[in-house]
């Protein structure tokens with residue numbers, strides 16, 4: 191039976207492994223850290239539920255609901271209350287509710303008449319003719335105006351990528367926007383006329399997609415997938431090298447526990463720096479790398495003439511096939527700025543703002559330290575004890591990378607100061623946890639196409655070696671689930687063809 195190695199037990203790797211196993215294909219998942227889920231990390235403690243990484247999944251593709259169903263998690267799925275739809279954007283140093291309808295847009299205080307008129311003019315702005323790849327900032331300046339960029343898009347970009355709108359590529363980071371312009375000549379026309387097309391494909395636009403979590407947080411999903419995979423998930427096992435053989439791939443493994451970072455409540459999940467003890471090897475017919483771009487850059491990959499090579503296996507009959515090393519070093523150039531998640535719990539009477547809704551996004555121009563805050567306990571029930579609320583804030587990203595690296599006490603201080611002005615938070619939190627993501631989210635900056643082409647070349651060149659996950663097919667949880675599900679089809683095709 192042909193077997194497959196999955197590198198990385200984040201949601202992409204677990205999804206791929208889960209579906210391969212369901213197809214009867216033997217899989218082994220190798221995970222460098224001591225837990226499954228990758229950046230997904232939920233903590234239940236004393237009646238609080240803290241979500242450090244992603245908070246919600248956006249159901250942008252039917253494959254996402256399918257996974258929840260196939261994993262047997264439908265009864266544990268939590269959909270937010272309808273009143274939790276409200277989103278706020280900070281302007282004039284206070285949160286203002288984002289308009290939910292065209293009428294709301296024209297009456298909101300969030301934008302001046304100049305910005306509103308710029309949006310009205312958008313359908314008449316011609317397509318970009320020279321085909322140049324633009325940043326999202328250039329795109330919005332051209333199609334709308336600077337105010338819309340500074341007070342809306344900048345905040346959105348911080349919320350999704352913790353990124354810089356002047357660097358992120360509209361084509362790669364917001365491909366649907368780029369496609370709307372290309373196809374319909376306008377974002378507004380595309381929203382109206384593209385509805386039928388989206389319905390046919392089963393895709394839902396991100397701004398309209400239902401979002402959800404689970405009763406015990408998002409960690410429920412990787413835990414359920416890992417439980418069904420059983421002991422085929424090997425934790426504390428870093429894959430450091432791949433060597434192509436006549437039958438497939440030999441993996442060099444370094445096994446050993448990843449220690450927690452001393453003297454800090456930050457859990458540094460970055461396993462590379464830890465002393466890994468035991469070296470061993472494993473053989474598989476195909477390998478799917480579902481780790482991160484920096485880890486991909488460090489992976490040593492030796493290829494031969496490929497599975498179809500006329501030469502026999504290494505050393506057999508005294509013949510050694512010539513090997514060549516894949517140069518994966520360009521992937522180290524992909525930026526992953528650090529992000530700190532600061533989860534704070536307060537008594538209800540410590541907070542003036544009702545905090546009803548999804549949360550607030552903060553544009554850089556407003557001058558706060560935090561990038562935004564999720565009203566976690568308003569979004570889903572059972573995230574805070576009765577009479578309390580949980581606020582999850584983020585610091586760092588491309589905007590202020592150094593802030594993410596501050597010690598937890600300073601992170602809490604800075605966050606409380608911003609929340610005091612914005613939400614009327616008083617006094618010390620009664621619950622607090624900070625987690626640092628030293629490399630949080632890859633920045634799909636202008637020029638990212640080069641890495642995507644390289645990934646396609648690698649799959650073509652190193653037969654039986656596949657790539658999937660957040661650095662390839664989009665950074666949202668939904669994108670990574672779809673990426674994990676789609677790579678299964680490519681692997682299956684390869685195994686059948688061999």
Ligand SMILES: Cc1cc2nc3c(=O)[nH]c(=O)nc-3n(C[C@H](O)[C@H](O)[C@H](O)COP(=O)(O)OP(=O)(O)OC[C@H]3O[C@@H](n4cnc5c(N)ncnc54)[C@H](O)[C@@H]3O)c2cc1C
Pocket residue numbers: 197198199200201202203220221222223227228229230242243244245246247248427428429430461480481482485486489529531627630631658659660661664665666667668670
């Ligand atoms: C703070 C934060 C908030 C976010 N919020 C949201 C949100 O609200 N909604 C949303 O949709 N998305 C959100 N995202 C994005 C989304 O969560 C991620 O893009 C997605 O979970 C990535 O999944 P993945 O499986 O591709 O990668 P990861 O989760 O990074 O998993 C990769 C795994 O591979 C392992 N690995 C790497 N190299 C090796 C190796 N050589 N050998 C063995 N193992 C290896 C790593 O240890 C890791 O466990 C957020 C991300 C962050 C960081």
